[in-house]
Amino acid sequence: MTPDKFRECFRRIKERDLPCGVHGLTPESKTYLVSLWKREIGIPFLFITSDESRAEEVYENLHSFLPEEELFLLSSSHYLRIFRKLEQNNILVITSLATLFQKISPSFFIKDILYLKKGEKIDRDFLLKKLVEKGYHFSSLVEEEGDYSYRGGIIDFYSPLYSHPIRIELFEEKIESIREFNPLTQSSIKKRKEVILSSIKDSSLNKEEDSIPLFNAFPSSFVFILDEPADFSSYFQEFKNLLKKPHLYLSSLPQRTSWMRPKRNFSFSSSFLTPYRGHLELLIQEIKKWRKEGYKITFLTPTEGQGSRLRDLLEERGIEISSINIQIGTLQRGFRFEETKEIYIADGDIFERYREKRKKWLKEEEIRIE
Numbered sequence: 466m467t468p469d470k471f472r473e474c475f476r477r478i479k480e481r482d483l484p485c486g487v488h489g490l491t492p493e494s495k496t497y498l499v500s501l502w503k504r505e506i507g508i509p510f511l512f513i514t515s516d517e518s519r520a521e522e523v524y525e526n527l528h529s530f531l532p533e534e535e536l537f538l539l540s541s542s543h544y545l546r547i548f549r550k551l552e553q554n555n556i557l558v559i560t561s562l563a564t565l566f567q568k569i570s571p572s573f574f575i576k577d578i579l580y581l582k583k584g585e586k587i588d589r590d591f592l593l594k595k596l597v598e599k600g601y602h603f604s605s606l607v608e609e610e611g612d613y614s615y616r617g618g619i620i621d622f623y624s625p626l627y628s629h630p631i632r633i634e635l636f637e638e639k640i641e642s643i644r645e646f647n648p649l650t651q652s653s654i655k656k657r658k659e660v661i662l663s664s665i666k667d668s669s670l671n672k673e674e675d676s677i678p679l680f681n682a683f684p685s686s687f688v689f690i691l692d693e694p695a696d697f698s699s700y701f702q703e704f705k706n707l708l709k710k711p712h713l714y715l716s717s718l719p720q721r722t723s724w725m726r727p728k729r730n731f732s733f734s735s736s737f738l739t740p741y742r743g744h745l746e747l748l749i750q751e752i753k754k755w756r757k758e759g760y761k762i763t764f765l766t767p768t769e770g771q772g773s774r775l776r777d778l779l780e781e782r783g784i785e786i787s788s789i790n791i792q793i794g795t796l797q798r799g800f801r802f803e804e805t806k807e808i809y810i811a812d813g814d815i816f817e818r819y820r821e822k823r824k825k826w827l828k829e830e831e832i833r834i835e
Contacts, residue, residue, distance in 0.1 A: 471804045474731045478688060478713070479506045486714040486727040493526055494735035494800040495715055497809065499690060500530035503557050509687045511680075512559045515696035522797075523692070524559045529765055529794030529809075531557065539564055551684060558687075566703055568676035582659040586638045589618065592662075596622055600665035608648045611665045623648070624663065631660050680707050688713065695720045734803035738814050748815060749782050756788070761807045765794030771812065 477485050490498060503510060514520045517540060524538040539560035579595055581587065596613045601622055604612040607630045613622040618635035629645040632653070643657040680689075689712040691697060697704060701724055714725055719732070741748045755762055766772040772791045780786055799811040 468804050470731055471733070473729075475502065475505060477729065478502055479508075481688070481711045482728065483688070483711045484708075484713060484725075484727050486716070486720070486725070486730040487733065488714075488716045488719045488730070489733040490715070490717055490735045491737055491798070491800045492522070492717070493796045493798055493809070493811075494802050495692070495717075496523055496526040497530055497800070497802065498733070499557070499715075500527060501805075503531065503535070503555070507555055509555060509684075510557045510690055511683055511687050512557065512690045512692060513565065514559070514561050514692045516563070517561045519692070520559050520561045520564075526796055527557065527559070529792075529796050551682065554686070558683075562697060562700060562704060565678060565680040565707070566700075567679045569679055569682065579662040580659060581633060581640060581643065581662055583640050583643050583657075585640055587635070587640060588638055589615070589620070589635055592620060592633070595662060596620075599662065606648075621646070622662070624661070625665060626661055626663060629654055631657075678706070680710070683710075685710075687711075690715050693717070693720070694725060695722055698722050698724070736801050738799045738801060738808070738810060741815050743816055745778065745782065745815070748810075749779075749784060752779075752784060752789075755808055759806055760801075761790075761805075762788075762810070763790040763792060763807065764810045765792060765796055765799070766812050767793070767795050769793065775815075 474485065474487065477483060487498070499510065499512060512520075512523055514523060520538065520540075524536060527536055535555060535557060537556055537558045539558050581592075593613075593615060601611055601613040604614055606612075607614050607621040607623050610623050610625050612630070613620070615621070618637075620633045620635070621630055622633075623630040627645065630648050632642075632644045632646050633640060634642045634644075643660055645654040645657065646652060647654055683689075687710070689707065689710045691712060691714050693716050694714045695716070705724065708724065714720065714727060719730070739747070739751070752762060764772070764775060766775055772793065776786055776791055779789070794809075794811070796809065796811040797813060799809045799814045801808050
């Protein structure tokens with residue numbers, strides 16, 4: 466049975482009776498709780514960390530609980546991507562405090578972005594005019610950022626937002642296809658449903674006095690989550706206006722600062738699991754004990770193949786698999802969550818086979834606008 470305080474926490478978020486503080490969680494169980502808020506309350510959230518490294522970790526952890534299309538990592542580079550995502554009613558954005566401090570011109574929201582979507586209508590000459598206005602220069606062959614060319618109903622341009630040039634194919638005034646292509650071979654790399662056409666120079670960055678912080682771009686529907694808020698204290702002067710937004714404080718231990726004003730604090734109980742380091746018999750004993758205590762058990766494995774092998778190992782040792790979940794996930798460590806009577810066991814808890822960080826992948830990953 467879900468404790469009353471758990472339901473009360475959800476109610477306050479849904480009704481925006483905020484701010485509230487939530488503590489007693491491991492880093493991994495924090496992301497699990499946020500995924501529950503998102504699924505059950507159905508509103509957009511902005512998860513704010515003290516630095517980009519932590520934002521990447523949170524983004525990775527959340528993939529174990531939520532689908533890719535419901536998550537968005539907002540980094541200090543290529544942050545123009547966020548403006549299309551803000552139209553989604555049920556998105557979870559993860560970012561760092563420094564990224565939210567970046568200043569943008571209010572006029573940017575209206576003038577500087579053109580969305581191109583497959584199936585929509587657009588006049589070819591209008592699109593060519595926009596490319597010139599945004600600083601693109603004509604080239605017979607698109608090879609470098611800022612180049613554009615056209616041949617009949619085919620328009621190519623190389624935006625700094627994307628890893629490869631973009632090819633738009635028009636039939637009369639309808640966008641028939643959008644593709645990324647290799648500038649050397651001219652062959653297609655990936656199909657896209659939509660792309661953003663922005664200026665070559667990032668005109669959203671504005672040093673004039675009328676510029677505003679990026680966090681003001683977020684609609685009022687968003688609830689802000691401050692992860693380990695005590696780490697933000699040295700930046701209070703910069704982010705104090707952020708506290709006017711509906712927000713939550715999320716931390717492992719109870720925290721108090723001069724600027725935190727929670728209406729209610731919620732203490733939940735979550736803990737790391739024992740590292741089994743390949744000692745499967747110890748794990749089997751724990752599983753049997755947890756079952757008697759009424760816990761729901763979920764194993765997270767990096768691939769389906771590893772999940773299948775784990776299933777065989779458990780069955781060979783007499784564990785009834787039908788009452789255990791095995792799903793794809795890549796948490797660093799598993800956890801026990803008392804309020805939901807759930808246990809998540811990570812691959813690294815069992816085999817001491819921690820996955821490598823995907824920082825390089827995250828930096829090189831193509832811009833996703835799905």
